[in-house]
Amino acid sequence: MSIRLENVYFTYSPGSVYEKHAIKDICLTINDGEFVGLIGHTGSGKSTLIQHLNALMQPTSGKIYFNDEDIWKDGYNRRNLRFHVGLVFQYPEHQLFESDVITDVCFGPKNQGHTSEECEEMAKAALASVGIGEKYYKKSPFELSGGEKRRVAIAGVLAMNPDVLIMDEPTAGLDPAGRDEILELIAGLHRERGITVVLVSHSMEDVAKYVDRLIVMNDGCLAYDGTPREVFKNYRELEQMGLSAPQVTYLMHDLKAKGFDVDESASTLPEAKASILSVFGKHISGTEA
Numbered sequence: 001m002s003i004r005l006e007n008v009y010f011t012y013s014p015g016s017v018y019e020k021h022a023i024k025d026i027c028l029t030i031n032d033g034e035f036v037g038l039i040g041h042t043g044s045g046k047s048t049l050i051q052h053l054n055a056l057m058q059p060t061s062g063k064i065y066f067n068d069e070d071i072w073k074d075g076y077n078r079r080n081l082r083f084h085v086g087l088v089f090q091y092p093e094h095q096l097f098e099s100d101v102i103t104d105v106c107f108g109p110k111n112q113g114h115t116s117e118e119c120e121e122m123a124k125a126a127l128a129s130v131g132i133g134e135k136y137y138k139k140s141p142f143e144l145s146g147g148e149k150r151r152v153a154i155a156g157v158l159a160m161n162p163d164v165l166i167m168d169e170p171t172a173g174l175d176p177a178g179r180d181e182i183l184e185l186i187a188g189l190h191r192e193r194g195i196t197v198v199l200v201s202h203s204m205e206d207v208a209k210y211v212d213r214l215i216v217m218n219d220g221c222l223a224y225d226g227t228p229r230e231v232f233k234n235y236r237e238l239e240q241m242g243l244s245a246p247q248v249t250y251l252m253h254d255l256k257a258k259g260f261d262v263d264e265s266a267s268t269l270p271e272a273k274a275s276i277l278s279v280f281g282k283h284i285s286g287t288e289a
Helices: 046-052 078-084 101-111 116-129 146-158 176-193 204-210 228-232 235-240 247-257 269-288
Strands: 003-012 020-030 035-040 061-066 085-088 164-168 196-200 213-218 221-226
Touching (some): 003 046, 020 221, 035 046, 035 204, 046 196, 085 146, 101 146, 116 146, 146 164, 146 176, 164 176, 176 196, 176 204, 204 247, 213 228, 235 247
Parallel strands (some): 085 164
Antiparallel strands (some): 003 061, 213 221
């Protein structure tokens, strides 16, 4: 279920004094089953880009394909596309509107044309997958905690069984425990269901820990596309874009500058720990000898 963008541009208010080129000449393929991180400074084009992936926005020029079909050709079923490519906006709990949790999560399957019984089964399965049990079904969504609301909102998208899940800052506004719970939930969905995930985040530690591939946007353009280790090697260039690298990256470079032969491309704590223990283990062995 790949998504492919070819030379995609999008301009807000073209021809007016408010004209703004939000994304420029984007060429990108997101393959089936990938866990992709998307980072960039505020105004870099991240949110505009992800809204092109399920046809919420139409490019000013360029082509977008889902499974090799042009999603903007005449007759293409873009409504159906949005069932396959689910988008969870930042603060998705603001989109909760039904009187109780189960009814809210049934909304998507109902719009897909499923029977009431099928909708309820799909909603219950989706809620179970995000850790929301039966005791919550008849509660008002507005009685839930911030993290619980976020889980219900995610379940509302999962109930439609999308092939691709796009998450725009899914941990925004949550405390550290809530953030970790949501990220582990998303990672679990990727592992267990093989769902393709696109995660927009401002946290370098989070993307380093969870994603397999990292895309960096800068002023509407693709600046980097690679593994987190590959991308964070360019931490000085990222700083010039108003970004940073994980704190562990700076630690490893500092150790390298002091003469320790550590892996300066390590971008997660486990990678850094393994490298540091390896190096300091050699120093200890040498001292004992």
